[in-house]
Amino acid sequence: MATAGSLSSQIDDSSPDEQEIRREKIYRRLGLINGLLIGLALVASIWVFQIFDLFDLPVISPYGSMWLTGVPLVLLCTLIGWGTARIGRTWVTMLAWFAGSIIITLLVAYQPNWFRSFIAWLGDTRFWGRAIYLVPDATPGGRILSGFFIIAVLTLLGVAQDYRLESIQSSLGRKGRPTVGTILRLSLPLPFVVVAGVVTGNIFGSAETTVAMKLTHEAISTGRTYEGDLFELDLETGLRYSAIEGVRVQMSPTYTLMIGDIDPVIATVFVVADFDNGAWINCRVLDGDLQFCYDASLPYTTGLASLITGEPPPEDCRGCMLQGDEALFDWLRQQGQGFSGPPEISRLAQQGSHVLMRAESPDGSAAVECWFEGNSRVEIVSCSEAE
Numbered sequence: 014m015a016t017a018g019s020l021s022s023q024i025d026d027s028s029p030d031e032q033e034i035r036r037e038k039i040y041r042r043l044g045l046i047n048g049l050l051i052g053l054a055l056v057a058s059i060w061v062f063q064i065f066d067l068f069d070l071p072v073i074s075p076y077g078s079m080w081l082t083g084v085p086l087v088l089l090c091t092l093i094g095w096g097t098a099r100i101g102r103t104w105v106t107m108l109a110w111f112a113g114s115i116i117i118t119l120l121v122a123y124q125p126n127w128f129r130s131f132i133a134w135l136g137d138t139r140f141w142g143r144a145i146y147l148v149p150d151a152t153p154g155g156r157i158l159s160g161f162f163i164i165a166v167l168t169l170l171g172v173a174q175d176y177r178l179e180s181i182q183s184s185l186g187r188k189g190r191p192t193v194g195t196i197l198r199l200s201l202p203l204p205f206v207v208v209a210g211v212v213t214g215n216i217f218g219s220a221e222t223t224v225a226m227k228l229t230h231e232a233i234s235t236g237r238t239y240e241g242d243l244f245e246l247d248l249e250t251g252l253r254y255s256a257i258e259g260v261r262v263q264m265s266p267t268y269t270l271m272i273g274d275i276d277p278v279i280a281t282v283f284v285v286a287d288f289d290n291g292a293w294i295n296c297r298v299l300d301g302d303l304q305f306c307y308d309a310s311l312p313y314t315t316g317l318a319s320l321i322t323g324e325p326p327p328e329d330c331r332g333c334m335l336q337g338d339e340a341l342f343d344w345l346r347q348q349g350q351g352f353s354g355p356p357e358i359s360r361l362a363q364q365g366s367h368v369l370m371r372a373e374s375p376d377g378s379a380a381v382e383c384w385f386e387g388n389s390r391v392e393i394v395s396c397s398e399a400e
Contacts, residue, residue, distance in 0.1 A: 035189075036182075039182060039185070039189050040098055040101075040178060040182055041095060041098045041099050043098065043178050043181050043182055043199075044094045044095050044096075044097060044098020044099070044174070044178055045091055045094050045095035045098070046094070046199065047094045047098075047174070047177070047178065047181075047199060048090045048091045048092065048093050048094015048095060049087065049090065049091045049094065050199060050200070050203060051090045051094065051167070051170070051202070051203070051206055052086055052087035052088070052089065052090030052091055053087060054203045054206040054207050054210065055086060055090070055117065055163070055206055055207075055209075055210045056083040056086060056087055056210075057207070057210075058206070058207040058208075058209075058210030058211045058214065059083075059121060059210045059211070059213070059214040059219055060079045060082075060083060060214075060219070062220070063079070063219070063220055063223040064076060064079065066223050066224075066227055067223055067226070070226055070227065070230050070270060071230070071267075071268060071269045071270055072226060072269065072270050072271070073269055073271065074132065074136060077129075077132035077135075077136075078124050078125070078128040078129040078131070078132050079124070081124075081128045081131065081132060082120045082121065082123075082124040082128050085120065086117055086120055086121075089113055089116060089117065090113065090117075093109050093110060093113045094174075096109065097109050097110070097171070097174060098174075098178060101175065103172065103174075103175050106171045106172075106174045106175060107168060107171040107172050108171075109171065110167045110168055110170060110171030110174070111164065111167070111168045111171065113167065114160070114163050114164040114166075114167035114168060115157055115160070115164060117160070117163055117167070118156065118157055118159070118160025118163055118164060118213065119156060119157070119160075121160065121163075121213055121214065121217055121219065122156040122159065122160065122217050123148065124217075124219060125146070125217065125218060125219050125221075125222060125275060125277075126146040126147065126148045126275065127146075127148055129145070129146050129272070130143075130144065130145040130146045130365075133145045133146075133364040133365060136364070137362055137364060139362060139369060140362070140364045140367060143364075143367050145364050145365035145366075145367055146272070146274070146275055146365055147275075156217075159213070159216045159217065160213050160216075162208070162209040162212045162213055163209045163210065163213045165209070166202075166205050166206055166208075166209040167206075167209075170202050170205075170206075177198065177201075177202075180198055181195055181198045181199055184198055218275075218277050218280075221275070221277070221280070221282055221301070222272050222275060222282055224282075224298070224301050225272070225282035225284050225296075225298035225301075225303075226270050226272070226284055228252065228298055228301075228302075228303045229270060229284040229286060229296045229298065229303065229306075230270060231252060232252065232253070232254050232256055232257050232296070232303055232306070233257060233264060233268065233286060235254060236254035236255075236257045236261065237257070237261055237264045237266075239254065243255040243257075243258055252303065253302065253303045253304070256296065256303045256304060256305045256306050257294075257296075257306045259305075259306070259307065259308075260292070260294050260306050260307060260308055263288070263290075263292040263294070263308065264286075264288055264292055264294070265288045265289055265290040265292065267288065267289040268286050268287060268288040268289065268292075269286075269287050270284055270285065270286055270287075271284070271285040271287065271363070271364075271365070272284060272285070272365060273285040273295055273309075273365055273366050273388050274365060274366040274387070274388045279299070280299060280300040280301075281297065281298070281299050281300075282297075282298045283295055283296070283297055283298075283366070283388040283389075284296045284298060285309065285363065286306075287363075292308075292310075293308070293309045293310040293360070294306050294307070294308065294309055295307055295309040295388055297389075307332065308332070309388075310360075311330060311332040311333045312332055312333055312334065312335050312385070312391040313358070313360065313368060313370050313385060313391070314358045314370075315327070315330055315333045316332075316333040316334060316335045316391070317335070317345075317356075317358055317370060317372055317383065317393070318355060318356050318358060318372070319333065320335065320342055320345045320346065320349075320393075321345050321346065321348065321349035321352065321356050321372055321381075322349050322352075322355065322356070323346045323349060335385075335391055335392065335393050336387070336390060336391065336392040336393070337392055337393040337394070341393060341395070341396060344396065345381065345383075345396060348379065348381050348396075348398070351374065351378065351379040352374040352375070352378075352379055353374050353375050353376040353378060354374070354375040354376075355375070356372040356373060356374065356375075357372070357373045357374075357375060358370060358371070358372045358373075359371050359373075361382065366386055366387050366388045367384065367385070367386055368384070368385040368386075369382060369383075369384055369385075370382065370383050370385065371383075371399060373399075379398075380398070380399040380400065381396050381397065381398055381399055382396065382397055382399040383395065383396040383397075384396075
């Protein structure tokens with residue numbers, strides 16, 4: 014902690030005890046500000062660019078998981094900064110920032126998957142408990158090692174914190190007012206924090222979903238009404254607008270985007286485009302490259318209708334086939350015997366790759382509701398009678 018001499022220009026004629034109390038309060042306040050700035054620098058480096066990218070995209074509630082992760086992260090850094098300045102022991106400060114950096118790493122690691130699933134649960138409680146966005150197969154230890162840069166930078170800043178705060182405190186002007194030197198010394202470690210945040214965010218793929226939605230939106234918004242050859246436009250721009258060629262006629266001007274599925278192992282993201290005319294399109298983005306888009310409705314409509322009526326789907330409908338348990342297929346065929354005609358099928362809700370569908374008899378005498386999972390491989394997982 015700063016000595017009395019370092020603040021001689023700031024101390025008034027109060028008693029030594031009052032001067033010491035004042036110095037301690039200033040020191041703790043600087044510790045709080047230091048922790049707050051570190052937390053804000055991490056949040057900015059990991060998510061701010063994504064927030065700006067998502068701002069103009071037709072995405073419903075795009076920032077939920079970022080807020081759910083970012084706010085606790087900033088509060089944790091602020092608390093560590095204030096608490097360690099209050100204790101004033103270098104070894105405690107180092108251990109506190111080391112432990113905090115591990116928690117921060119896990120927050121960042123789980124944001125694209127677990128926290129995004131939690132936001133989906135809050136948005137529609139029918140999906141509660143379902144693994145909307147699967148967490149990659151990795152041990153907590155492996156995720157912690159992936160956050161090496163954040164852990165290393167924050168631990169080193171913890172070791173140097175007491176010296177830094179003393180230096181910052183000595184740079185204050187009269188009555189503890191900050192000077193240019195104070196601001197510079199507080200800001201000095203932030204570039205290192207930002208670099209650590211960017212690297213760690215990229216390791217955990219926190220920006221991959223934003224890139225995927227941005228590419229999909231650009232392909233749809235431009236390619237939908239483009240009058241020239243989409244393949245030539247691909248060559249001119251480097252973006253694969255031709256990915257929407259097969260489904261372009263189904264599209265309308267108004268639509269919303271949603272992350273359908275994330276597979277970080279093969280760097281693949283599925284984006285769901287839901288159009289106001291009823292069209293329902295999936296687009297696959299592989300390693301930041303839009304691959305293709307296709308009609309997502311076929312297995313949920315034609316495929317489900319085939320299971321209920323017992324009639325095979327059209328031979329040319331490759332996407333109509335559903336995976337699932339044969340006992341469930343038999344149950345659906347039995348339910349179909351109570352239908353007065355071909356089932357009327359509607360989508361009730363979707364979060365990620367989890368979809369709730371309803372099939373109803375034309376006369377309203379019978380209905381079933383079924384849960385589906387998956388994108389490239391759609392599986393019907395459960396069904397029940399509905400009112």
